[in-house]
Amino acid sequence: MPESPLLLDTHAWLWLMAGEAQRFKPEVLVRIEAAGKRRSLCVAAISVWEVAMLEAKGRIVLGMPCDTWVEQALSGSGIALIPLSPRIAVDSTRLPGNFHGDPADRMIVSSARVSQATLLTNDGKILGYASLGHVRAEAL
DSSP, rough: OOOOOEEHHHHHHHHHHTTTTGGOOHHHHHHHHHHHHHEEEEEEEEHHHHHHHHTTTOOOOSSSOOHHHHHHHHHOOOOOOOOOHHHHHHHTSSSSSOOOOOOOHHHHHHHHHHHEEEEEEEHHHHHHHTTSSOOOEEEE
């Protein structure tokens, strides 16, 4: 059975692009590399918006214009973009159980659910939600 795609949460994408390998468990890095080679390493479209918002607010520094960073982070890294589809948008408003109201997190979780991906994150709320069986997620 083929492995499911891996979806990087926004912070994981930023850390990976910054070369901050120490933030990841070694076995997670191996899986990320393998998924990149299989072309099944992804980020949700809403993560592009989150990166842009963080940069615009001065919470992160990208070292280049944001649109250039995004283009480079998607073009040469083997990371595919999961577009914001109507199905993802609707699913994000109807998540089972009790998930918090952050729209970006809801879109990321829905992107993982709809694409049947495993979400890689260190977000405790998402990992707690995953422990209830509503989405596949693993800690970095």
